[in-house]
Amino acid sequence: MARRAPRGTQDIFPEQAAAWQHLEKTAREVFELYGYGELRTPMFEKAELFIKTTGETTDIVEKEMYTFSKGRGQYALRPEATPAVVRAYLNQRLDRSAPFQKLYYIGPMFRHERPQKGRTRQFSQLGVEVLGSYSPLVDVEVISLGIHLLKAVGLEKTAVRVNTLGCAECRPGYRDALKGYFAERLEGLCDDCRRRLDRNVFRVLDCKVPTCREMLADAPRADQHQCDNCRKHFETVTATLDRLECAVEVDHSLVRGLDYYTRTVFEYVHGSLGAQDAVGGGGRYDNLIENSGGKPQGAAGFAMGMERILIASGAGEDEAALRPVACVVAVDDDCREYALATADRLRKAGISADLDFEGRSIKSQMKRANRVGAPLVVIVGPDEKDDQEATLKNMDTGEEQTLSLDKLPGAISNSPIIQTKETR
Ligand code: AMP
Secondary structure: OOOOOOOOOOOOOOHHHHHHHHHHHHHHHHHOOOOOOOOOOOOEEEEEHHHHHHHOOOOOHHHHHEEEEEEEEEEEEEEOOHHHHHHHHHOOOOOHOOOOHHHEEEEEEOOOOEEEOOOOOOOEEEEEEOOOOOHHHHHHHHHHHHHHHHHHOOOOOOOOOOOOOOOOOHHHHHHHHHHHHHOOOHOOOOHHHHHHHHHHHHHHHHEEEOHHHHHHHOOOOOHHHHOOHHHHHHHHHHHHHHHHHOOOOOOOOOOOOOOOOOOEEEEEEEEOOOOOOEEOOOOOOOHHHHHOOOOOOEEEEEEEHHHHHHHHHHOOHHHHHOOOOEEEEEEEHHHHHHHHHHHHHHHHHOOEEEEEEOOHHHHHHHHHHHHHOOOEEEEEOEEEEEEEEEEEOOOOOOOOEEEOOHHHHHHHHOOOOHHOOOOO
């Protein structure tokens, strides 16, 4: 039987899960602070959804999607969430009934990439989408929310790069300029990019092949071709970010690997990550809702990689995550059922309690309580069992007292050791 998880995936054990839970909890708190509600979409969608929205010529769709057929349907494990969020929005006809929506999501995504540090085949993203507004202030809220979230999880030193890609009005001029530039330099382009030249020249800007990258330095830039409206939009975005004291750097070479972006795009990068330095990215996508069959509505959002946030914040294993308040210790085998009944009492009173199921001796049960760092031990022997009592031992002071089972939960809750020790 195969014991290894599939390449590019991982099992997360309790000691590591604590950091994940903390990240998720913090993210939910920050999202809700800004008025975003959670949307949960399926983990697979019709493949066509991503082909039409993420884009046929993107790496994600061309090379990385996990697709499968079942019955008459062709499906894909979601490689990203934005198309699914838009699909759900249109499915509910929110574009007509309540077009302005602020949504967030947290969950796994799937891309068949070559695994390396910070790049896996199943990874988790948390993200937000604001649908139903063309306002540049939405871009600002989204970008600043991301900065707030990263600070809240300890990533103070994240750099933010922003750029503008233009809109339906000014993009054709930019596209022609790019086509002209690359057409004169065909021999330097990789095979993929030669194909992309006619289908979607913007993809060339995103190519990772070194010879293609070399050509980008002198390539036409979006800001040289933008219309007045795009220029004003971007000026408002950068000026307002400044006002909110969000430090960002304008980077005209920034493009993003998805087709639907218009106007503002941005990326959060963290130096500690090495080659895969982006913790997240996003942008405005003003044509996606209309192109997906809805009423024209502006929109913007971001997605962040949770694995990368955890790597960058140096999150490690947390042994204390499962530390119980009390370990119940059975003096002999005849007391084991009573020990479980005692633990049950405590748990029902909201006190975390653990006990031995491996038939260990009293000595080794005490040792284990010490090792896991339980501040209290509840000892039950034949006398305690007969009298429906238990002996409570403070592991710091060694002090012991025998109490009736009824009084035990109250004594534990009031014990100073519980108030001072960080316990579950
Ligand atoms: P994207 O959806 O490509 O804009 O990616 C947004 C963020 O998701 C990136 O900045 C990464 O933090 C994360 N991400 C994307 N692909 C992967 C992957 N294969 N493995 C781990 N994280 C990823």
